[in-house]
């Protein structure tokens with residue numbers, strides 16, 4: 201079986217070595233030394249703004265909305281993972297869907313502008329498949345209307361905009377370090393921000409609001425992460441360069457093998473350098489996509505319909521987004537992970553090409 205992704209694991213001895221230190225210290229969670237090390241090393245590796253490590257990417261989105269005081273309308277993308285929308289609703293805010301660009305598959309700045317009302321407080325946009333949003337246009341809109349910008353950068357570890365880390369943009373960028381992501385800590389997430397007062401607040405919020413053992417600074421939740429998760433992150437960070445390089449080569453090989461296929465690929469945003477976190481094909485029709493998917497599955501290959509359905513179609517929200525709905529129905533992500541071989545890719549490409557003929 202070939203799944204859409206397979207997590208990277210460092211050599212077990214390296215993890216055991218870090219476990220030994222955890223046993224010796226018996227400091228298992230609550231800002232232990234490995235958490236602090238990860239919070240130091242990740243932004244340094246990315247040359248990004250500061251980061252706080254959290255339990256997952258979903259709590260990162262929820263805390264981001266809470267920390268910025270968002271309570272009303274949030275303009276967001278319908279083409280993302282469900283957590284982008286569900287976090288807005290979970291926080292008691294209203295998602296307002298701005299449609300996507302048909303080529304970059306990111307939220308369209310023009311569509312954002314058209315969605316602004318007197319209740320709009322924030323924009324929550326996803327860097328889809330690691331391809332950065334048009335961050336300049338979005339910031340200009342936010343400045344004109346006094347809005348906060350949050351980026352769901354769950355896919356974008358290592359992506360850059362004009363030589364700067366993608367995590368540097370917006371008031372807050374959130375990351376997911378879930379096992380299926382390019383850089384993972386088994387479960388995990390983070391908030392990146394250039395605004396120290398925002399990080400200060402997030403620091404209280406992720407720890408029940410604790411400001412010392414008997415004092416509280418505002419309402420909080422448990423968004424912390426453990427030494428065991430941080431240990432995995434510290435190790436994986438040593439291998440991430442190699443992983444990113446191999447994914448780039450794997451994407452180039454897919455491009456080559458599938459050059460005669462009619463499906464469209466994601467158009468990179470001008471000035472962006474992407475991290476090759478996913479390999480998506482946009483088929484001519486839902487039927488041709490389903491045909492390829494069925495043929496792959498019959499041969500033990502499990503691609504995924506990322507993202508389907510378009511999030512405006514969830515039964516707890518409202519809104520129209522014809523471009524996103526159309527793209528969602530026709531898109532398929534092929535397997536892409538560090539351990540995939542050239543012959544795996546040749547087999548997959550062969551099935552996809554043959555499906556086009558049938």
Ligand SMILES: *Cc1c(COP(=O)(O)O)cnc(C)c1O
Pocket residue numbers: 256257258259280281283284326352354355375376377378388389
């Ligand atoms: C994975 C993902 C999330 C959720 O992250 P978790 O760490 O699994 O909670 C949110 N947004 C996007 C776009 C994702 O891909």
